[in-house]
Amino acid sequence: MKKYLIPIILLIACQKQEVSPPEPVYPIPSERQLDWHELEYYGFVHFNMNTFSDMEWGMGDESPSQFNPSQLDTRQWARIVKDAGMKGIIITAKHHDGFCLWPSAYTEHSVKNSPWREGKGDLIQELKEACDEYGLKMGIYYSPWDRNHADYGTEKYITYMRNQLKELLSNYGDIFEVWFDGANGGDGYYGGANETRKVDKKSYYDWENTFALVRDLQPDAVIFGDAGPDVRWVGNEQGFAYETTWSNLLRDSVYAGMPEYSDLYASGQENGTHWVPAEADVSIRPGWYYHAYEDHKVKTLPQLLDIYYKSIGRNAALLINFPVDKRGLIHEKDEEQILKLADKIKEDFEVNLAISTTVRANNERGEEYRVNNVLDGNKDTYWAAGEGAKQSHITFEFDQPTWVNRFMVREYFSLGQRIKKFSLEVDTGSGWTLIAEGTTIGARRILRFEEVEVKKMRLNILDSKSEPLIMEVGIFNAPKLVTEPVLKRKKSGELYFEIPEGGVDIFYSLDGSTPDFQSSIYESPFTVDHPLLLKTMAMDRETGKKSEVLSYAIDIPKTDWKVISQDSQAEKAIDEDPQTFWKSDSNEIVIDLADMITIKGFTYWPPQNRFMSGIISNYVFQGSKDGENWRNLAVGEFSNIQNNPVSQLVSIQPTDVRFIKLKAEKTLDGNPASFAEVGVVTD
Numbered sequence: 001m002k003k004y005l006i007p008i009i010l011l012i013a014c015q016k017q018e019v020s021p022p023e024p025v026y027p028i029p030s031e032r033q034l035d036w037h038e039l040e041y042y043g044f045v046h047f048n049m050n051t052f053s054d055m056e057w058g059m060g061d062e063s064p065s066q067f068n069p070s071q072l073d074t075r076q077w078a079r080i081v082k083d084a085g086m087k088g089i090i091i092t093a094k095h096h097d098g099f100c101l102w103p104s105a106y107t108e109h110s111v112k113n114s115p116w117r118e119g120k121g122d123l124i125q126e127l128k129e130a131c132d133e134y135g136l137k138m139g140i141y142y143s144p145w146d147r148n149h150a151d152y153g154t155e156k157y158i159t160y161m162r163n164q165l166k167e168l169l170s171n172y173g174d175i176f177e178v179w180f181d182g183a184n185g186g187d188g189y190y191g192g193a194n195e196t197r198k199v200d201k202k203s204y205y206d207w208e209n210t211f212a213l214v215r216d217l218q219p220d221a222v223i224f225g226d227a228g229p230d231v232r233w234v235g236n237e238q239g240f241a242y243e244t245t246w247s248n249l250l251r252d253s254v255y256a257g258m259p260e261y262s263d264l265y266a267s268g269q270e271n272g273t274h275w276v277p278a279e280a281d282v283s284i285r286p287g288w289y290y291h292a293y294e295d296h297k298v299k300t301l302p303q304l305l306d307i308y309y310k311s312i313g314r315n316a317a318l319l320i321n322f323p324v325d326k327r328g329l330i331h332e333k334d335e336e337q338i339l340k341l342a343d344k345i346k347e348d349f350e351v352n353l354a355i356s357t358t359v360r361a362n363n364e365r366g367e368e369y370r371v372n373n374v375l376d377g378n379k380d381t382y383w384a385a386g387e388g389a390k391q392s393h394i395t396f397e398f399d400q401p402t403w404v405n406r407f408m409v410r411e412y413f414s415l416g417q418r419i420k421k422f423s424l425e426v427d428t429g430s431g432w433t434l435i436a437e438g439t440t441i442g443a444r445r446i447l448r449f450e451e452v453e454v455k456k457m458r459l460n461i462l463d464s465k466s467e468p469l470i471m472e473v474g475i476f477n478a479p480k481l482v483t484e485p486v487l488k489r490k491k492s493g494e495l496y497f498e499i500p501e502g503g504v505d506i507f508y509s510l511d512g513s514t515p516d517f518q519s520s521i522y523e524s525p526f527t528v529d530h531p532l533l534l535k536t537m538a539m540d541r542e543t544g545k546k547s548e549v550l551s552y553a554i555d556i557p558k559t560d561w562k563v564i565s566q567d568s569q570a571e572k573a574i575d576e577d578p579q580t581f582w583k584s585d586s587n588e589i590v591i592d593l594a595d596m597i598t599i600k601g602f603t604y605w606p607p608q609n610r611f612m613s614g615i616i617s618n619y620v621f622q623g624s625k626d627g628e629n630w631r632n633l634a635v636g637e638f639s640n641i642q643n644n645p646v647s648q649l650v651s652i653q654p655t656d657v658r659f660i661k662l663k664a665e666k667t668l669d670g671n672p673a674s675f676a677e678v679g680v681v682t683d
């Protein structure tokens with residue numbers, strides 16, 4: 001009996017009506033772009049002269065002798081990137097300051113004249129070896145703008161740039177992406193000229209021939225630039241794509257570094273002529289390069305997770321940067337955070353609940369394009385809605401009511417990005433309700449919504465360029481993100497908590513004890529009028545998962561405090577928000593505490609914005625009973641405030657005062673003193 005089975009199946013298959021595949025909707029991705037789409041998530045490393053000059057954009061006059069990492073270990077980078085679930089590393093081979101991480105034959109401004117490995121080192125080679133060992137791909141960032149090179153701005157420099165690209169693209173094996181930065185033209189060292197050089201960004205680099213060179217040497221590499229040609233910039237450095245993100249781009253209207261790019265082109269266009277998908281780039285710290293003063297500003301898990309959902313979940317690839325430090329290592333704090341993200345992503349997408357549903361579509365093109373293809377985990381099979389269909393829907397029916405909070409859907413984009421409008425509905429047992437609406441889907445779209453118990457879910461394609469094609473669908477119930485609650489305060493003294501995701505409970509204690517689920521549950525803002533230590537944690541009561549416990553020293557409220565100043569901005573120094581600050585032209589702040597108070601110290605928050613100005617390094621702190629006669633209560637310096645610009649606390653002998661004055665004797669950059677927040681200690 002058994003041996004007849006195969007011929008019979010073949011017979012049935014042959015008798016089946018042959019259905020032709022859907023026609024492509026142009027533009028469509030090239031082979032090299034299809035390979036690139038597989039990566040989705042990879043790492044950036046900014047490590048170069050700026051690491052040692054503590055700058056973001058070096059001038060080009062730095063000396064190679066400054067480049068000297070003490071423990072450089074590209075295998076450490078590769079291990080972390082691999083553990084983070086990323087597929088490759090792009091390295092800043094040459095940044096705007098012109099220093100080269102490989103011993104280029106065409107310049108003296110490179111590692112070969114540095115003390116690192118006694119001038120024998122080649123960082124690109126070391127990285128390549130580490131990538132090979134860890135199964136990662138390597139990409140090259142190359143800044144066209146070069147503030148070191150004497151010829152920058154002339155024809156000769158283009159030859160130099162191409163010679164360097166030849167080195168980078170011939171000597172280090174396969175390169176998966178060549179990253180051309182759009183920032184260029186401006187002042188610089190330029191071999192000693194120290195002047196401003198502007199270039200015509202459209203024509204100066206003769207991109208056509210430079211791209212041809214890349215194609216010739218690395219035919220499989222994608223080329224990144226504002227205008228592609230293969231992969232485009234997402235238009236911001238925060239790492240997010242847009243609710244509407246097309247892989248199609250009006251490429252011929254765009255050139256690298258054009259000022260209106262972010263506003264007009266970054267999200268792609270429905271009628272874009274070329275396939276140039278978006279890559280979202282973001283640094284794990286505020287800066288692209290390492291600065292010790294940003295050690296406390298490494299992005300937190302909720303921030304990183306949000307970036308993940310807003311890039312990969314919105315039809316873009318995600319490129320996260322590690323500012324490798326002066327040792328030549330990814331900093332411990334950066335490692336810790338990126339691994340937290342990796343764990344959380346794994347957890348969120350662990351179980352695809354869609355697999356166990358019964359899936360139906362209102363229509364399908366034919367047997368080969370049946371709707372079960374969206375659940376087979378095979379990226380070569382897909383559901384096609386049928387000739388002429390621009391609207392249609394897929395229904396997922398669960399055996400039993402199931403809690404869900406994520407919906408992931410992918411178009412079969414090899415035949416073009418098509419879908420223009422969709423919605424998601426759930427049936428909880430009492431009919432359909434809309435829970436999300438959207439525009440583009442593309443390579444991957446992930447929707448996050450409040451957890452809901454459903455019997456059925458329905459994806460409605462409401463508008464599409466042509467017959468919609470869906471490659472994959474996932475339905476998940478991501479565990480709640482149980483991160484520490486953040487305590488905030490209003491000027492009125494009211495305390496309130498912020499947590500990134502709803503659905504967890506916040507517990508707190510006001511007596512110094514460690515909170516547990518029997519402690520007070522936070523419901524609404526509350527006031528405390530005396531100093532105390534507040535401890536708090538978040539907990540998901542369903543799973544019992546707890547966050548870390550955080551402690552906050554609460555002091556008296558600033559309700560009736562006033563800054564004595566004509567400047568309306570002055571209140572920002574006592575609004576309980578360290579993100580707002582007041583720049584005082586007189587280099588001091590005088591505060592009326594409204595009552596006579598016994599103080600035991602004071603606190604100072606320096607400004608928290610990216611390029612902080614007016615941070616006080618040396619201070620005089622004074623008190624007064626009448627606002628006329630002042631007495632010095634403390635004089636000193638805020639040590640290490642440059643590297644760690646967090647709240648500074650200075651204790652004093654208990655003193656009765658009604659007025660306090662904090663004066664800057666010196667600020668780090670010589671600019672007028674800035675006060676993000678000033679407070680007193682009374683306990």
Ligand code: FUL
Pocket residue numbers: 056181182183281288
């Ligand atoms: C920008 C550069 O100017 C930054 O320094 C950094 O390299 C970032 C990735 O691209 O255009």
Ligand code: CA
Pocket residue numbers: 572573574575576577578579580581675676677
């Ligand atoms: Ca403030």
